[in-house]
Amino acid sequence: MTREITYVQAIAEAIDEELERDEEVILFGEDVEEFGGNFGETEGLYEKHGRNRVRNTPLSEIGIAGMALGAAVGGIRPVAELQFADFAATAGDEIFNQIPKQPYVSGGQIEAPLTIFAPSGAGIGAGAQHSQSVHSWLGNVPGWVVVTATTPYDAKGLFKSAIRDDNPVFFLPHKMLSETKGEVPEEEYTLPLGEAAVEEEGEDVTVVATQLMFHRAKEAAAEVDADVEIVNPRTFAPLDTETIAESVRKTGRLVVVDETVERYGTQGHIANEIVENDFFSLDAPPKTIGVKDIPIPLSPPLEQEALPSADRIADGIESLF
Amino acid sequence: MWDRMTQNVSVDDDTARDLLEEMLRIDIFEEETKERFGEGEIPGFVHLSGGHEGSHVGMGAAMRDDDWLAVGGARLIGQYIAKGVPLPEIMAELYGRVGGSNKGHGGQMHVSDVDRKLYGHAATIGSGQNPAVGLGLAEEMKGTDNVVVTTIGDGGTSRGSFHTALVFAAYWDLPVVFIIENNEWAISTPAESLSPDHLSDYGIPHNMPTESIDGSDVEKVYHTVSEAIERARDGEGPTVIENRVVRLVPHFEGDKETYRDEEAYERAREEKDPIENYRERLLENGVITEDELDDMVANIEAEVEEAIEFARESPEPEPEAAYDHVYKLPLYGQGDGQ
Numbered sequence: 001m002t003r004e005i006t007y008v009q010a011i012a013e014a015i016d017e018e019l020e021r022d023e024e025v026i027l028f029g030e031d032v033e034e035f036g037g038n039f040g041e042t043e044g045l046y047e048k049h050g051r052n053r054v055r056n057t058p059l060s061e062i063g064i065a066g067m068a069l070g071a072a073v074g075g076i077r078p079v080a081e082l083q084f085a086d087f088a089a090t091a092g093d094e095i096f097n098q099i100p101k102q103p104y105v106s107g108g109q110i111e112a113p114l115t116i117f118a119p120s121g122a123g124i125g126a127g128a129q130h131s132q133s134v135h136s137w138l139g140n141v142p143g144w145v146v147v148t149a150t151t152p153y154d155a156k157g158l159f160k161s162a163i164r165d166d167n168p169v170f171f172l173p174h175k176m177l178s179e180t181k182g183e184v185p186e187e188e189y190t191l192p193l194g195e196a197a198v199e200e201e202g203e204d205v206t207v208v209a210t211q212l213m214f215h216r217a218k219e220a221a222a223e224v225d226a227d228v229e230i231v232n233p234r235t236f237a238p239l240d241t242e243t244i245a246e247s248v249r250k251t252g253r254l255v256v257v258d259e260t261v262e263r264y265g266t267q268g269h270i271a272n273e274i275v276e277n278d279f280f281s282l283d284a285p286p287k288t289i290g291v292k293d294i295p296i297p298l299s300p301p302l303e304q305e306a307l308p309s310a311d312r313i314a315d316g317i318e319s320l321f
Numbered sequence: 322m323w324d325r326m327t328q329n330v331s332v333d334d335d336t337a338r339d340l341l342e343e344m345l346r347i348d349i350f351e352e353e354t355k356e357r358f359g360e361g362e363i364p365g366f367v368h369l370s371g372g373h374e375g376s377h378v379g380m381g382a383a384m385r386d387d388d389w390l391a392v393g394g395a396r397l398i399g400q401y402i403a404k405g406v407p408l409p410e411i412m413a414e415l416y417g418r419v420g421g422s423n424k425g426h427g428g429q430m431h432v433s434d435v436d437r438k439l440y441g442h443a444a445t446i447g448s449g450q451n452p453a454v455g456l457g458l459a460e461e462m463k464g465t466d467n468v469v470v471t472t473i474g475d476g477g478t479s480r481g482s483f484h485t486a487l488v489f490a491a492y493w494d495l496p497v498v499f500i501i502e503n504n505e506w507a508i509s510t511p512a513e514s515l516s517p518d519h520l521s522d523y524g525i526p527h528n529m530p531t532e533s534i535d536g537s538d539v540e541k542v543y544h545t546v547s548e549a550i551e552r553a554r555d556g557e558g559p560t561v562i563e564n565r566v567v568r569l570v571p572h573f574e575g576d577k578e579t580y581r582d583e584e585a586y587e588r589a590r591e592e593k594d595p596i597e598n599y600r601e602r603l604l605e606n607g608v609i610t611e612d613e614l615d616d617m618v619a620n621i622e623a624e625v626e627e628a629i630e631f632a633r634e635s636p637e638p639e640p641e642a643a644y645d646h647v648y649k650l651p652l653y654g655q656g657d658g659q
Binding site: 066068070107109110162193194 | 427452458651657
């Protein structure tokens with residue numbers, strides 16, 4: 001049985017069910033209690049689970065991320081929210097040096113089964129410091145499992161797995177998708193981490209896309225005169241290169257579109273994996289599309305200029321034929 | 322500005338001998354470490370603890386085995402020893418060998434021993450206090466009365482992360498004891514150029530109990546930290562303690578210390594060496610004899626010799642081991658065929 005719910009409802013359900021299922025799970029972050037999160041992602045959880053399990057914190061990402069690390073090492077399973085993905089940078093040492101490296105430098109003694117989640121992406125006119133997609137930052141630091149959500153189904157199933165995983169997981173919903181609706185099973189389910197999903201099958205070209213770009217890629221696919229296969233990586237680190245490679249072996253063409261900045265971005269990395277390992281399956285050079293090398297501007301026409309549009313993706317696809 | 326040395330012994334004889342023995346263990350272990358580093362046997366940096374032994378051993382003795390220690394500052398080896406990590410495992414880790422506590426993945430700045438509740442070190446100075454608060458939260462959530470002790474140097478107290486940790490610990494009254502080992506030098510920058518009278522004053526705006534003590538007096542440290550731990554155990558929340566110590570060694574081996582005043586340095590050596598002072602004190606009070614002391618030293622030298630042998634004989638890691646411990650695999654659900 002399925003029903004339609006929104007993406008933020010799916011997120012709130014994932015946390016709710018994991019709080020219910022495992023008493024070691026706790027949720028903390030700024031404004032997660034009555035306020036319910038900026039997008040409604042923690043609505044109702046405090047009322048149901050109480051202040052011991054759902055805690056507002058003082059305003060410091062350093063405190064939130066650092067406390068999550070210690071709490072995880074100490075044997076509980078924290079789910080910690082940063083209000084915007086951009087704020088990973090305000091807890092830079094915790095996010096880049098401490099959390100992903102402490103298990104490694106300890107020789108595997110330290111386990112840090114924590115999840116940090118943070119709404120990412122542009123499109124709501126939030127400006128340069130509240131609109132970034134940061135999975136390229138995080139993917140560059142071995143130790144993080146980096147997961148993105150594209151649909152309500154993904155959001156719930158992947159978030160639940162993120163909470164249960166024994167590694168530090170950075171889970172990135174996209175704020176523009178908050179109110180989108182989709183089919184989600186009534187019954188309990190999880191989705192595997194570290195595995196990409198072939199969302200749309202096609203014969204002529206592989207488009208790799210996630211979050212908002214997945215939806216724009218679908219629009220683009222409907223515009224072009226080609227049979228498009230869309231692969232959603234879901235987990236960016238460690239990346240399921242094999243599923244993408246297998247698709248390209250079939251189609252011979254690759255477009256990677258992502259909302260990270262093009263310079264040193266995920267697009268180049270994914271394309272490179274195919275170029276280095278599956279070069280002879282390519283019938284055309286891979287095409288990479290991302291945020292232009294600028295900060296995200298505020299004014300809607302400027303903001304949309306920075307983001308890959310469905311038209312730009314369609315042009316990219318057509319350029320390979 | 323220093324407390325006058327109390328000449329009497331305020332703990333029972335066994336405890337007093339244990340305190341002295343543990344300080345000597347640090348000293349002898351580190352002397353040998355310095356030699357081995359000089360011979361090129363130990364890779365990376367080596368920071369020694371000279372002058373901090375009283376602080377390390379006093380707090381170690383105040384802790385229960387199931388209390389966490391999240392170490393900070395640069396004087397680390399003494400803290401590892403005070404938390405009870407076996408000497409061979411520490412030495413092999415300094416050597417970067419398979420038999421090291423961290424299998425050679427960590428080294429001198431990252432010894433951890435989760436079974437003994439040594440969290441390890443945020444080697445980016447001043448980043449260990451928020452994880453310490455998280456450890457305190459975990460203990461509280463699990464309903465234990467275990468406490469977290471976390472250390473930092475004078476230099477690290479200038480990091481915002483240290484102050485954030487005070488905010489968070491105070492917010493939920495978590496069982497965390499913050500110890501600042503103020504040795505007067507953040508490498509070459511003097512602590513006296515910081516504005517507070519005592520660095521423990523940073524706890525005052527959070528309404529935490531604060532203490533500033535002579536951290537070179539092992540018994541003073543033992544009593545002060547014990548009281549703070551008991552408060553935390555009883556649910557009375559965090560404390561900030563400044564252990565005023567001296568740094569009787571270079572920042573790291575190789576630092577020429579051009580910034581130090583020779584006379585003041587000499588005076589510190591004469592007046593504030595925690596081991597020398599305590600040895601005299603126990604001898605004068607008849608707690609230990611010269612012969613017993615000689616035996617104690619000989620036994621420790623043998624232990625340290627064994628640690629060196631263990632480290633030398635422990636194999637170098639296979640290069641492929643560099644890929645271990647990055648992730649716990651499979652990830653959740655991975656390969657389940659969904």
